Structures are given as C-alpha cells and as structure tokens.
Amino acid sequence: MNIVVLVKMVPDTESRLEIVDGKVNESGFKYMVNPYDEFAVEQAVQFKEANGGKVTILSLFSNDGSIDTDLRKMMAIGADEAIVLRQDNYRGDKPSANATVLSNAIKEMEADLIIGGVQGIDYYQSATGPMIAHMLGIPHISGVTNLELNDGKFTAKRQVEGGLQIIECSNPLLVTCQKDMTKVRFPALKDIMMSKRKPFESRTVEPVESNDVETAECSLPPARGGGMIIEGESSEDKVDKLIEKLKTEAKVI
C-alpha cells in the first residue's frame, strides 16, 4: 500500500498575534506540525506495519528550512521519506492554490491512500483535503475518528451531528483525521536516529493562479468586557444573583 501523508506546518499555538496595517505580523512565528496531521502520520505507519508498503510525507511550505527538524520527527514515527515542496511566497490561506500544487505532486505518486488532518489550526478552512480529492477525481471522507483496512477495503467512522457515519470505500481514497483517531506514539531513540538517514527531498515548485479569496484586512476581535465577579455572603447568595442576572440581564434562561 502506497500512502501519502499531507503535513501542514502551522504557526505555534502560543504565537503572538499582532496586527500591523491590517495584516498579521508573521515575522516572529515559529512553525510546528499541524496537530491533526500527526494522527494521519501515525495511522499511515500503522497500516504500513500491518500490510507493508510505503509512507511518504508530503508538505508544501516556503523556503524556510527551520521546519525540517519537526518534519524529521514525523519520519521517526515511521514514515519512509519526506518530500517538501518549496514555494516562494507560500501562504497557508490559499486552499485552492495549495490543493492544486499538492494534487499535481500526488498524481505522480500512485497513492492508494492520501491522508491528512481534518483542518489546519491556522485558518481552519478544512478545505485542502476535499479539494485535492476532487482534483484527483477520487472520493474523500473527512473528520474520521476511526479507520480500518480489511481485505483492501477501508471502513471509516466519520463524526456527524449526534453520531458516527460508517462509510466503506476501496482505494484510492483521501481521508482527513479527527483527533480521537489513534494514539500517536513517542518514537524510540533508535527510530529518531534512523530518521536522520531517511530520504528528505526539497523540491522547488512555482506559484499557481487560483480563485482563492484574498484577505483584505485582519483585525483582532473586540475585547470582551469580561471580568465581572459576582460577590455575595454565601455560595447560595452568589448562585441566586447569577440566576437573576442570567434571567433579567442576559435573558438567556
């Protein structure tokens, strides 16, 4: 089984978000592997361990090499190789352009399964996966919490309102992973050492035209006027006051 894992590098969740002239100041950003994508790497490696085959990590990013160490950690989980597509002026908020570049690369890889995270924790569009599937002309299943492979057939559980949709499909297929999917292992020291010798290819790719909507202006959300503490003689007094406020001020109960 030939598996391609899509890994997005996203700004660390602790990154300071500062707006300058209507744009997010990204100069101090540190990048990390999108947390949802780690589940995809782990799941791919489990399939490989059970059925044989190859796991290739595919990532699209800028020419910034500071991410390489983090990508190598994904190889320590058990991926066989990594291909990083390097693009001048890469932006994470262009799902359609990025899906075009990624799907072009995947077309040459004869993948049976393409797997990634359900969303990037930068722009939360959940768009790149389904778009790639469409561009490749294959089905996709998003937000999967459990994926099994038996006799060449995948069975996925997909989170929907109030339940789990159980879907069967044979390959090729694109899947995006929800957090509960599987437990990501901590690689052993020997795997970390081994990962340093695995193939790690950087490939330059050209920017492409797309219909992605450009952001005109960014702003911080209005600060919440929080900070009101309900004082009272006793817990009961505080609870009474809270209920009163929820009923008469907020009118939410």
Next chain:
Amino acid sequence: MSVIVVGEVDGNDVKEISQQVAAVASGMGDVIGIVMGKGISDAAMKLSTSKIIIADDEALEYYDPVKFTSIVAQIVNQNNATKVLMGATTMGKDLGPRVAAELGWGYLGDCLEAGNEGFVRPNYAGKVLAKSNTTDSVVLSIRNNAYPAGESWSGSVENFSGEIPDSGLTTTTIENVGAGTIELTEASIVVSGGRGLESPENYDEHIRPLAAAMGAAAGASRAIVDAGWVTHSHQVGQTGKTVTPDLYMAIGISGAIQHLGGMSGSKFIVAINKDSEAPIFKVADYGIVGDLFEIIPLLKSKLEN
C-alpha cells in the same frame, strides 16, 4: 443574480442553521434552495427560500460528498448562480470545499459575517478576524448562530431531474453515539467542565445533569479529554470545536488561550472557578469565585425549581 442555499433537514424540519443561511442569502439575490436526501420532501419544503429544488432519492439517503457536489454544481450551472451558501455543519464544511473545487470558485469556510459589505471569517481559532470583499463567485459556509433564522415558509417547489453519479463511497449506517444529547455546535447553551472536576465520575455527576437541567450541550476542556474522562467530540477549543452559544458556562476550567479560542465568541460567558486569578474570569460576563462542588449542586437544584 441567483444565489444557491444548500439546506439540511433534521427529522421533519429544516435545520435552524439552514434557515439562518437562507436569511443571509436573501440579501444577496434571488435565492434558490436545494435540499438533498431520502424521504425529505415534506421537511425540505419548509426551507425559507422563494424557490426550492428537492433531490429526494434512494441514492441520497446519507450525505456523500461526490454525489452532493455533482447535484449542487448542476443546479448552479443551470441557474447561472454566482454564490453557494450553506451552514458550517459537518456536512457544509465537507461539501463546501469540494463544490468550490468543482466550480473553480473561491471558498470561505465558517463565516461569521457574509453580505454586501464583505465576508468575515475567523483565523487562529477566532483570535484574528479576516475580512475579504470579493465580488467573484464564491462558496460560503456560515457559522451557526451568526445570524437570526428566516421564518419558515415554502416557496415554489421543483424536483431535481439531473444525474446522480456513483461515488465509490457506501454508508452502511449512522451509529448514534449520543442519542438524545444536544450537539455542541448547535446548542444555545453549553455547559463545560475541566480538570477542576477531579474525576470522570464528577463530570457525570455534576456537568451532565446541569446540562440536562438547562437544555444544554455538555462540553469539556482538552485536559479532561486527554485524560480520557470524555471523548474528543466534547472538546471545546483550538483543537476541538468552536462554539458560539448564547450562554457558555466554564466550570473548573482555567481558561488557557487554546480553550478561549473555541468559546470566546459566545454571547454570554459564566465562569465558576475557585482561583480568582484564573484567566477565564477575564472573558467572563459573570464570574463566581468558589468551590464548584458547592456551587453546581445549588445551581442545579435552583434551576430545576
């Protein structure tokens, strides 16, 4: 100029979120509603758009991205539509991007605002708002509760007569995991618990009954999801769900930045925490400093009366 609204039904009714989307779309042009499913015709007619196209077919019993994308695209092309809108539900978030790819249009997911003044969507779990003003054709999914719902009324109805392709996907069933519980992202009240509860038994004893008493959905911080007390489907925050209810109650939750990302868009926030310095109080409209084990039982019994 026509605008397409993809509606969803739930039992005998159109989903509230779909009526909200129909209301947003009504300011953008002539609205055509599409509802897809099996045995959904009666409910679909309640979608508040002036024209409704219903695709009611055996093959559409369960949501399928390939089939649904094809149907929406066929209707867009027949009507020269320039926008497609849907709710940012598990279906909308999955379908929207694929429809955009099929049409070659831009996609804006989970919009908080959509109208002639532009589109606003959250970045970095709502810590930044990104505004765009495109006049190009675009596919939009709209966040629940961002707009009031349109009145339920029925317009002219047509049946979809195009092709439904094969997809290679077979849904065998929908497993009801939380039968009778309210979906976090659709709830108007969310009651969430955190590590302050000390044990999974206390979550079941304090959070679930309070949620039930308030007609609320039960949520959680990541700390207790990671500890295995509740499943990830309960998690609110940057790597969980984003919720925007009328009332959010954070109980024994410190208010880490990643948690705030998922709930600070709520209309009213209540925090109950024994540490007066807990960051959650900075975003809370009403805070109680105190022991949750004393406060929650009182609150529950008073609300039940």
